Amino acid sequence: MELHQLGVEELKNVLDKGGVSPAEVLDSVFKRIDAIQEKVKAFVTLTREQAYGMAAAAGARGAGALAGIPIAIKDNICTKGIRTTCSSRMLENFVPPYESTVTGRLLEAGYVLVGKTNLDEFAMGSSTENSAFFTTRNPWDLDRIPGGSSGGSAAAVSAGMCAAALGSDTGGSIRQPASLCGVVGLKPTYGRVSRHGLVAFASSLDQIGPITKTVKDAAILLNIIAGHDAADSTSAPMPIPDFTRPAGMDIKGFRVGIPKEYFIPGMDREVEAAVLAAVKQLEALGAIPVEVSLPHTAYAIATYYILATSEASSNLARYDGVKYGFRAGGKDLLETYMNTRAQGFGPEVKRRIMLGTYALSSGYYEAYYGRAQQVRTLIKKDFEEAFKSVDIIATPTSPTAAFKVGEKAADPLQMYLSDIFTISINLAGLPGISVPCGFTREELPIGLQLIGRHFDEETVIRVAHAYEQSTDWHGRRPKL
Amino acid sequence: MIESADVLKIAGLSRLALTEEEVKLYSNQLSAILQHIEKLKELDTRDVGPTSHVLDIRNVMREDLTAPSLPVDDALGNCPDPKGGFYRVPRIIE
Numbered sequence: 001m002e003l004h005q006l007g008v009e010e011l012k013n014v015l016d017k018g019g020v021s022p023a024e025v026l027d028s029v030f031k032r033i034d035a036i037q038e039k040v041k042a043f044v045t046l047t048r049e050q051a052y053g054m055a056a057a058a059g060a061r062g063a064g065a066l067a068g069i070p071i072a073i074k075d076n077i078c079t080k081g082i083r084t085t086c087s088s089r090m091l092e093n094f095v096p097p098y099e100s101t102v103t104g105r106l107l108e109a110g111y112v113l114v115g116k117t118n119l120d121e122f123a124m125g126s127s128t129e130n131s132a133f134f135t136t137r138n139p140w141d142l143d144r145i146p147g148g149s150s151g152g153s154a155a156a157v158s159a160g161m162c163a164a165a166l167g168s169d170t171g172g173s174i175r176q177p178a179s180l181c182g183v184v185g186l187k188p189t190y191g192r193v194s195r196h197g198l199v200a201f202a203s204s205l206d207q208i209g210p211i212t213k214t215v216k217d218a219a220i221l222l223n224i225i226a227g228h229d230a231a232d233s234t235s236a237p238m239p240i241p242d243f244t245r246p247a248g249m250d251i252k253g254f255r256v257g258i259p260k261e262y263f264i265p266g267m268d269r270e271v272e273a274a275v276l277a278a279v280k281q282l283e284a285l286g287a288i289p290v291e292v293s294l295p296h297t298a299y300a301i302a303t304y305y306i307l308a309t310s311e312a313s314s315n316l317a318r319y320d321g322v323k324y325g326f327r328a329g330g331k332d333l334l335e336t337y338m339n340t341r342a343q344g345f346g347p348e349v350k351r352r353i354m355l356g357t358y359a360l361s362s363g364y365y366e367a368y369y370g371r372a373q374q375v376r377t378l379i380k381k382d383f384e385e386a387f388k389s390v391d392i393i394a395t396p397t398s399p400t401a402a403f404k405v406g407e408k409a410a411d412p413l414q415m416y417l418s419d420i421f422t423i424s425i426n427l428a429g430l431p432g433i434s435v436p437c438g439f440t441r442e443e444l445p446i447g448l449q450l451i452g453r454h455f456d457e458e459t460v461i462r463v464a465h466a467y468e469q470s471t472d473w474h475g476r477r478p479k480l
Numbered sequence: 481m482i483e484s485a486d487v488l489k490i491a492g493l494s495r496l497a498l499t500e501e502e503v504k505l506y507s508n509q510l511s512a513i514l515q516h517i518e519k520l521k522e523l524d525t526r527d528v529g530p531t532s533h534v535l536d537i538r539n540v541m542r543e544d545l546t547a548p549s550l551p552v553d554d555a556l557g558n559c560p561d562p563k564g565g566f567y568r569v570p571r572i573i574e
Binding site (some may be wrong): 066071093094095097098191204221230233234235236274296298299301302303305306313317320321322323324325326327330331332333334335336337338339341342345347350351353354355357358361368370371372373374376377378380413416428429454 | 482486487490491494495496497498499502506507509510513514516517519520521523525528529530531532533534535537539542544548550554555557559560561567569570571572
């Protein structure tokens with residue numbers, strides 16, 4: 001296999017053996033990027049020059065868990081001195097004066113930044129079609145979307161444009177694109193990874209995580225980015241285990257919950273068949289499937305689109321054209337605000353800001369925001385109840401494989417409904433992973449979602465790794 | 481149902497200038513989304529407490545110590561209109 005196709009662990013082995021330098025790895029990666037970026041459009045910014053500098057430094061130092069490993073970063077994670085746009089006109093020329101905690105930790109580990117990846121503007125969307133710049137294409141079928149909002153990161157990993165990537169997940173934005181692009185996407189427990197330097201969308205739901213070629217690679221990256229951070233008061237002061245340790249352990253006797261509410265009429269037949277076959281495979285590995293119920297599943301989308309938009313309307317109030325970012329002219333300050341935000345934000349961001357503003361406005365607050373917070377409690381309790389009898393929960397990641405560019409773009413509600421299986425996990429703050437579990441007849445990847453208890457990424461990784469290693473789905477690469 | 485007047489009111493609160501076309505579009509789309517959200521009213525939530533976030537931590541405290549902060553030039557590096565170490569905005573008072 002060519003160097004650009006290798007994941008983190010494989011590449012580390014190759015580099016450690018000697019004979020291949022980090023610069024040669026980068027040559028392979030950028031040759032690949034130059035060949036396919038125009039078709040896939042995974043990157044908003046390429047950092048070629050910086051990358052060779054970082055590779056040279058890594059080659060000289062040699063140490064570090066990620067020395068010389070080329071990684072892509074979603075463009076809503078601040079990188080000091082490197083443009084961070086959120087795929088928005090509002091931040092098109094924004095150059096962060098500070099480093100996010102996660103990329104700071106990757107720097108300490110010797111990583112090489114390949115570039116910043118495309119997303120739905122401010123991470124609001126499920127397809128990257130809401131990017132203000134362009135739509136990223138699915139490497140398995142260029143007429144289809146890669147999923148979102150971390151679509152650029154997932155497409156880049158899938159197409160061999162980097163060894164791994166970071167994404168962010170507010171309602172499925174790591175897991176859904178990973179599923180649709182045939183790679184692994186891990187959303188850690190809320191609070192496991194510092195959000196310092198992640199441009200805020202919905203602060204009680206946002207979480208950074210890895211998108212990788214294997215489950216083991218996701219564990220390697222989580223080892224580096226996880227942990228308490230004084231700069232994020234919602235990062236949990238919890239001990240950090242070695243997340244790679246459970247990769248390789250058996251899953252005999254593990255009880256796997258299958259929520260009946262997730263296997264609904266209307267779900268794509270091929271997706272359902274692939275996920276049920278994956279459950280059979282877990283059973284063959286010694287796990288015990290158990291039917292569980294998550295009775296408030298049907299209310300998750302409505303709850304999410306109240307809470308996430310309310311938090312967004314507050315978080316995005318900072319984009320007023322005063323301190324940083326885009327500013328439009330106006331005759332006075334109010335008109336400057338109004339014009340800046342009208343011209344700087346795209347339609348989906350405006351829609352969500354208005355929905356959130358409405359839900360928080362006087363006279364509607366109790367009926368919408370207040371009620372949604374209560375239903376969030378019910379959804380969280382559903383999982384607590386289910387985890388009394390099972391160790392892990394298995395579901396599809398997405399109800400369908402990748403859809404066509406433009407297919408859902410005109411109907412926001414239809415787009416929202418495509419997040420139906422991932423959203424509850426953010427509301428409950430649980431860790432979840434998507435691993436490849438098959439393909440449709442049209443050769444489009446399907447993902448299996450595994451959900452764990454709070455701060456039990458170890459079980460998630462253990463089960464996901466055992467499944468992955470007993471199948472060969474993760475070894476397939478798109479023909480580009 | 482979200483009427484045009486409602487959209488204009490929300491847009492004002494959100495500091496968003498909208499075109500007439502946008503007002504019509506958002507009136508339709510927000511109505512459809514809110515119709516779906518009405519679903520939450522089916523549930524009896526009388527004895528259910530709210531969840532604002534899922535962690536079992538609150539009131540995170542730290543020592544009140546001074547530490548180096550961003551230099552002024554860096555902090556103003558992305559400002560559209562800086563002057564003399566300040567952010568400059570259009571006149572507010574006539």
